[in-house]
Amino acid sequence: MNRHIFLLILIIVMGLVISACGGDPLPAPTEEVSAAAVNPTAIVVSDTATPVPTDTPPEPTATSMPTNTPTPEPPATAVPTDTPTPLPTDTATLVPTDTPTPEPTATSMPTDTPTPEPTATPAVTPTRCPIPTAPEFVASYAEMQREYGWGCPEREAVTTNAAGQAFEKGAMLWHEGTIYVFDYSQGDEEFSARVYIYEDTWEESQPSNDPTLTPPPGLFQPIRGFGKVWRTQLGGPEAKIGWGVEEERGYQTTFQYFDGGIMIIDPRGQIQILIYVDE
Numbered sequence: 001m002n003r004h005i006f007l008l009i010l011i012i013v014m015g016l017v018i019s020a021c022g023g024d025p026l027p028a029p030t031e032e033v034s035a036a037a038v039n040p041t042a043i044v045v046s047d048t049a050t051p052v053p054t055d056t057p058p059e060p061t062a063t064s065m066p067t068n069t070p071t072p073e074p075p076a077t078a079v080p081t082d083t084p085t086p087l088p089t090d091t092a093t094l095v096p097t098d099t100p101t102p103e104p105t106a107t108s109m110p111t112d113t114p115t116p117e118p119t120a121t122p123a124v125t126p127t128r129c130p131i132p133t134a135p136e137f138v139a140s141y142a143e144m145q146r147e148y149g150w151g152c153p154e155r156e157a158v159t160t161n162a163a164g165q166a167f168e169k170g171a172m173l174w175h176e177g178t179i180y181v182f183d184y185s186q187g188d189e190e191f192s193a194r195v196y197i198y199e200d201t202w203e204e205s206q207p208s209n210d211p212t213l214t215p216p217p218g219l220f221q222p223i224r225g226f227g228k229v230w231r232t233q234l235g236g237p238e239a240k241i242g243w244g245v246e247e248e249r250g251y252q253t254t255f256q257y258f259d260g261g262i263m264i265i266d267p268r269g270q271i272q273i274l275i276y277v278d279e
Contacts, residue, residue, distance in 0.1 A: 131153040131154070131155065131156055133256070134263075137254075137271065141263070150260035151259025151260055152259055153256055154257045158176075159253070161252065162175045162251055162252070164253075165220075165222060165226055167242050167245060168244075168245055169185040169240060169241045170182045170185065171266065172222065172230075173266060174200060179229050180195055180196075180264070181195065181197075181233075183196065183241055198229050200229075202228045208224050215243050218245075219242075219245060220245070221244065222248065224248070253266075260276060
């Protein structure tokens with residue numbers, strides 16, 4: 001339609017040009033026509049004119065007609081073929097064979113193992129020494145050899161007069177000018193008493209006791225050599241062995257020195273073993 005309007009405007013413009021020129025005849029056309037004469041330049045009008053359609057119909061443009069697009073045929077669906085089902089083969093089942101049961105082997109019966117009889121511990125034979133051991137001390141001496149390593153006797157055993165006295169927590173023995181004090185208050189698990197040895201320094205010219213000391217009822221103040229050691233060495237009434245529970249008395253004793261200690265029989269007839277202890 002725009003093309004028609006353009007042609008109409010062109011025709012109007014040409015008519016106006018012809019009217020202005022009057023009736024002068026048009027010059028004879030030449031053989032060659034310039035392109036400018038054929039195609040006049042369009043004049044632009046300030047007022048926008050409504051386009052008038054020209055008589056020249058627009059050449060229709062060829063519109064592409066839709067082609068009949070063939071509808072694609074659906075692909076052929078594969079018809080499932082009959083897949084032959086494999087026939088089960090005969091699987092051979094293992095038939096268990098009769099496994100022979102192993103015959104039990106003969107088990108050896110436990111024999112009665114004889115319980116070994118305890119062997120008798122050989123008695124310790126006293127070491128053969130040049131000085132014999134007193135018969136009453138043989139068993140105790142063997143024990144001292146085994147437990148404390150005592151050596152041979154240092155002197156022959158002597159049976160002689162002795163004196164003894166029992167105290168609340170101890171005892172005193174006198175033999176050949178020596179006084180042995182047995183302190184039972186100092187005993188422990190290994191030793192029954194501590195023994196202290198003093199020289200008997202008492203003389204007949206000295207008092208036998210202390211008249212200022214009065215023992216408790218039923219108890220006794222030691223006299224003579226025992227009394228002097230008790231008062232001057234042990235503390236008198238404060239002594240650890242206490243007061244005497246009997247009076248001093250004489251008796252027969254057997255006495256022997258060993259390499260390791262002393263054995264002596266007390267007034268009660270029991271063997272007292274004195275072990276040397278380094279302190």
